[in-house]
Amino acid sequence: MMENKKDIRALTKEQLREFFINQGDKAFRGNQVYEWLWQKSAHYFSDMTNISKETRLMLEDNFVINHVEVDTMQRSSDGTVKNAVRLHDGLIVESVLIPTATRTTACVSSQVGCSLDCKFCATARLKRMRNLNPDEIYDQVVAIDKESRLYHNRPLSNIVFMGMGEPLMNYNNVLKAIDKITSSDGLAMSPKRIVVSTSGVPKMIKKMADDEVKFKLAVSLHSAIDEVRDSIMPFNKTFPLKDLREALEYWYAKTKNRITYEYVVWDGINDKRRDVDALVKFCKFAPSKVNLIEYNPIDDGEFQQAKSSAIDMYQEVLESNNITVTIRRSRGKDIDAACGQLANKNKV
Numbered sequence: 001m002m003e004n005k006k007d008i009r010a011l012t013k014e015q016l017r018e019f020f021i022n023q024g025d026k027a028f029r030g031n032q033v034y035e036w037l038w039q040k041s042a043h044y045f046s047d048m049t050n051i052s053k054e055t056r057l058m059l060e061d062n063f064v065i066n067h068v069e070v071d072t073m074q075r076s077s078d079g080t081v082k083n084a085v086r087l088h089d090g091l092i093v094e095s096v097l098i099p100t101a102t103r104t105t106a107c108v109s110s111q112v113g114c115s116l117d118c119k120f121c122a123t124a125r126l127k128r129m130r131n132l133n134p135d136e137i138y139d140q141v142v143a144i145d146k147e148s149r150l151y152h153n154r155p156l157s158n159i160v161f162m163g164m165g166e167p168l169m170n171y172n173n174v175l176k177a178i179d180k181i182t183s184s185d186g187l188a189m190s191p192k193r194i195v196v197s198t199s200g201v202p203k204m205i206k207k208m209a210d211d212e213v214k215f216k217l218a219v220s221l222h223s224a225i226d227e228v229r230d231s232i233m234p235f236n237k238t239f240p241l242k243d244l245r246e247a248l249e250y251w252y253a254k255t256k257n258r259i260t261y262e263y264v265v266w267d268g269i270n271d272k273r274r275d276v277d278a279l280v281k282f283c284k285f286a287p288s289k290v291n292l293i294e295y296n297p298i299d300d301g302e303f304q305q306a307k308s309s310a311i312d313m314y315q316e317v318l319e320s321n322n323i324t325v326t327i328r329r330s331r332g333k334d335i336d337a338a339c340g341q342l343a344n345k346n347k348v
Ligand code: SF4
Pocket: 114, 115, 116, 117, 118, 121, 122, 123, 124, 163, 164, 165, 166, 199, 339
């Protein structure tokens, strides 16, 4: 029965080598199969043309190759590509290709739905169904890399974990996926081109520091005032700003890496001078960069992008306090590119 077979991509290269030795074959066969699975992205054992037919049938008797399929692909007039990706069990996640003049970035998902409850986020309306496996995260990146080559004539240059889910709530699998993405057996990308964006899980930020990870950290902050953050990101009541700040201080002391904050300014919510003053105070302990992100509204309109005068105020105050600011325009507005919108329409 299909369901009883193990996903062959859950095996490490060493485990595959051992499997073949136990079958009376050569360990080298494990290397060949591993290369088909990870470097050549084979979806079927029959694709493995340098493996004998008997061996391929034996593999089919023992394993399945779980892989993702791009279910729906939308291309925006601004070059953004958004995939609704169907997993082997039929669930859907989304990933996005964002091209600029100098880079092409993949924004990938780490969970189906999300266990957190940010009020401004379409994904929060999908309850968390499960964590993604490392290969499901890896496959999203491979699909986006192919689209980058096809539509923009260049390979993928950067990855951000800012799609569906909180990556630090699926830390082990995210780490395994990044290992594969950065390994010479996988895509051989530099970890410096990968950003893991968290809503702020203090214990896991400290763990990342202890694990001496080489990728970058970004924090979706959106407010440095507890009452405001409680109202838009209710999990802040469990992980208040003081704990987040302490974890970030720990991270900086260990890594000496600048901290990036993702920040949306909404009309009537966090657009006052006291909001930007609190932000300056919060992030001054370490070299910081604030990305002011334009909001891509979800349907009910409760959250609206702040007026440009508020964005100007943020920029002026942050820069006068020597904090680097970038203003990120929203991409793919014509293709439902807000996090979770596409999956909501595909009814995860
Ligand atoms: S913004 Fe991120 S962490 Fe918050 S609910 Fe959406 S997916 Fe989850």
